[in-house]
Structure formats: C-alpha cells, structure tokens
Amino acid sequence: MKKIVTIGGGTGHYTILRGLKNYDVDLTAIVSIVDNGGSSGELRVEFGILPPGDLRNCLLALADNIKLKDLMDLFDYRFTGNGNLANHNLGNLILTALTQKHKDIGKAIKSASNILNISGKVLPVSLDNTDVYAETYDGGRLEGQVQVSYPLKNTRIRKIWLNPEAYVYRESAEAIRNADLIVISPGDLYGSLVPNLIVKGIKEALQESKAKIVYVCNLVTKQGTHGFKASDFAREIEKYLDKKIDFTICNTKKPTQNIQDKYKKEDSYFVEPDLSGENIIKEDLLEELEINRLMTARHNPEKTAKLIMSLI
Numbered sequence: 089m090k091k092i093v094t095i096g097g098g099t100g101h102y103t104i105l106r107g108l109k110n111y112d113v114d115l116t117a118i119v120s121i122v123d124n125g126g127s128s129g130e131l132r133v134e135f136g137i138l139p140p141g142d143l144r145n146c147l148l149a150l151a152d153n154i155k156l157k158d159l160m161d162l163f164d165y166r167f168t169g170n171g172n173l174a175n176h177n178l179g180n181l182i183l184t185a186l187t188q189k190h191k192d193i194g195k196a197i198k199s200a201s202n203i204l205n206i207s208g209k210v211l212p213v214s215l216d217n218t219d220v221y222a223e224t225y226d227g228g229r230l231e232g233q234v235q236v237s238y239p240l241k242n243t244r245i246r247k248i249w250l251n252p253e254a255y256v257y258r259e260s261a262e263a264i265r266n267a268d269l270i271v272i273s274p275g276d277l278y279g280s281l282v283p284n285l286i287v288k289g290i291k292e293a294l295q296e297s298k299a300k301i302v303y304v305c306n307l308v309t310k311q312g313t314h315g316f317k318a319s320d321f322a323r324e325i326e327k328y329l330d331k332k333i334d335f336t337i338c339n340t341k342k343p344t345q346n347i348q349d350k351y352k353k354e355d356s357y358f359v360e361p362d363l364s365g366e367n368i369i370k371e372d373l374l375e376e377l378e379i380n381r382l383m384t385a386r387h388n389p390e391k392t393a394k395l396i397m398s399l400i
Contacts, residue, residue: 089114090400093263093299095213096120096273097142097280103386104273104304105149105208107393113400115208116263117146122220122250122283125234127166127176131184138193138212140183142280147197148179150206159204194259211263213284216254220283223247237279238311241355245278245312249286256289264290267299269400272325272333274306274387277313285328300334302399304392307339307374307385308356317360336363337395339373343385347376350383369395 092113094104097120108115121138123129128139144163151160163179173181186196197210222230225244230236236248264270275281284290294301303325305318313321318338326333338361343351351357361370373395375388 090268091116091263091266092269092271092396092400093118093267094271094273095281095284096275097123097284098275099145100274100304100306100387101142101280102145102149103389104271104392104396105146107389107391108271108396109150109207110390111393111397113397115150116267117150117208117210118213118260118263118284119143119146119210120280120284121212121214121216121254122218122233122279124219124232125237127180129234130176131180132217135184135188136217137184137187138215138217140180140187141177143197143210143212144177144179144183144200146210147200147204147206150201150208150210151204152207156204163204194257209263211260212257213260213290214254214257214287216252218250218252218254220279221249221251222278233279233283236312237276241311242314243312244314248278248282250283254287256287256293261289261293264293264299265297267297269396270294270297270299270301271396272301272303274304276310277306277316277321277324279312282324282328285325291330294329294331300399301329301331302335302337302396303333304337304387304396305339305361306359307343307387308351308358310354310356314355314357317362319362321359322363333367335367335369335399337369337371337373337392338363339387340370341372341374343374343376347383347385351385371395 093116095118123139128141165178167173222236222245
C-alpha cells in the first residue's frame with residue numbers, strides 16, 4: 089500500500105484529505121500547531137494545550153461521513169449565546185478534555201481517531217508550544233498567527249520564524265521519511281503552511297525521504313500574499329523547503345463574478361496559474377459552495393485527489 093503524507097492546516101488541508109481518503113492508501117496528515125485565534129487560541133491560553141482546531145478538522149475530514157454523520161456534526165458543533173462556551177467548538181473541547189486525561193496530545197488525537205474511526209492518521213507537526221512571527225519588507229514585525237495571517241493591506245512578508253523553536257514530532261518525521269508521496273496542501277501560506285516547514289527536523293526528514301513532493305497551489309490570494317501568482321507561491325514554498333517541488337497542481341478556472349466580488353471585499357483575488365513545464369499540472373479544480381450562508385471557493389476534493397493519485 090502506497091504511503092501518502094499531507095502537510096498543512098485549515099480548510100485547504102481538510103479538502104485534500106476528504107478526496108484522498110477514498111483511495112486505498114496509507115494516509116497521514118501532518119498538521120500545523122501555531123493557530124492562536126478564536127476557540128483554538130482561547131483553549132491554548134487557558135489550558136496550555138496545542139491549538140486543536142486544525143487537528144479537529146483533519147480528523148473530521150478522515151471520518152466516515154455516512155456512518156458517523158451525527159457524531160461528526162457533534163464534533164463540529166459551535167456553541168452560541170453569550171456564556172463562557174460561546175463560539176467554542178465542541179470538537180475542540182473534546183480534544184482539550186482528552187489531552188488533559190492522557191497528559192499527551194498525541195494520545196489524545198489517537199483516542200479521538202478511534203472515536204471517529206478515521207481512515208488514516210492525524211499527527212501534529214510538533215508537540216512544542218510555539219508561535220509564528222514575521223518581518224515585513226517595510227521593517228515591521230508581526231507577532232502570532234492572527235497577525236501573520238491578517239496583516240494590513242498590501243503588507244509584504246520578508247521572512248517568518250518560530251519562537252520558541254519547535255522540534256518535529258517523532259512520528260511525523262518518521263511518516264515523512266517513509267512516504268511515497270508528500271502533498272503540501274493549499275492554505276494560508278505564512279500563517280499555516282510555512283510554519284510546518286520551519287519546524288526543526290522537518291527539512292532533514294524531507295531530505296532523507298525518497299518521496300516526490302506535490303504542491304497544490306491556492307485558489308485565491310489573501311492578506312500577506314497580495315498580487316501573488318502561482319509562481320510566487322511555489323517560490324516561497326521551495327525557499328522554506330530548501331528543496332525543489334516535484335509537481336505543482338494549479339487550478340485554471342476563475343470563480344464566478346459573485347465569488348470574485350465577495351473575495352475582493354476581503355482583499356483576496358484569483359491566483360493566476362502562470363507556471364509552465366512538464367511538472368506543472370493545470371486543471372479546472374474550482375468548486376463553489378455555500379458555507380454558513382456565504383458562497384466560498386474550494387478545491388474539488390475528488391478531482392484534486394485523482395490528480396494527486398495519478399502521480400504515484
């Protein structure tokens with residue numbers, strides 16, 4: 089059975105996993121641990137745990153969405169109102185409880201994996217509590233994932249780092265070394281993807297791995313990547329990987345005008361697939377969905393997974 093490792097965080101990672109779980113592969117998701125906003129950020133501060141949100145999303149992506157739909161909906165439930173639990177996600181609270189019970193986030197994730205009977209494995213990139221920082225081209229400094237992910241308009245990021253330094257989780261490094269294919273998922277470039285790549289030990293594991301590296305490029309830009317084309321995303325990934333990407337998958341279809349107008353209000357724009365060459369795969373991968381009453385652009389999980397599987 090072929091071994092596929094995905095690296096990422098957020099909804100892009102979730103989408104890739106939803107597609108890949110339908111294939112007969114040994115699938116491992118390695119997940120970012122620098123989120124400091126929303127429910128995850130609050131639980132991180134209050135209980136001193138790793139942020140659970142991206143881990144929860146990956147667990148749900150790999151669960152059986154037919155047999156366990158009610159349980160998945162429960163894990164994804166977000167409390168409303170004005171009480172202490174307002175805006176907290178039940179799945180985040182369950183992971184927090186499991187972490188306190190087992191005194192180990194790794195064991196907590198394994199317990200949640202058993203509850204959800206997931207197809208594959210979810211691992212944090214590191215067990216260390218760390219934050220992401222960035223320096224901008226105008227000499228500014230961004231502190232924490234929220235600031236790095238949502239800087240002021242037209243801010244350009246020069247470099248990012250983690251403080252304190254984080255070291256790769258042993259099981260994550262092992263999964264990378266033994267992989268046949270490594271997929272860097274679409275997602276927030278500086279707030280979610282690159283922080284995985286600068287964890288101590290990740291580069292060494294990637295250098296020791298014989299796996300091909302596939303990068304699934306983002307559909308749209310956001311704050312911090314204003315004006316980026318596919319080549320800019322790939323260049324930044326390779327800079328922090330310290331290694332060439334073997335294949336880059338790019339979406340070619342522009343969103344409808346309604347979606348473009350919606351993203352424009354968020355200072356986000358369609359990523360032009362300007363790369364070319366035999367290792368560049370271009371396809372219509374765009375899917376427009378209504379999520380929480382808002383139209384949203386996502387990668388089509390089935391189409392994207394099929395392209396990834398064709399590379400094994």
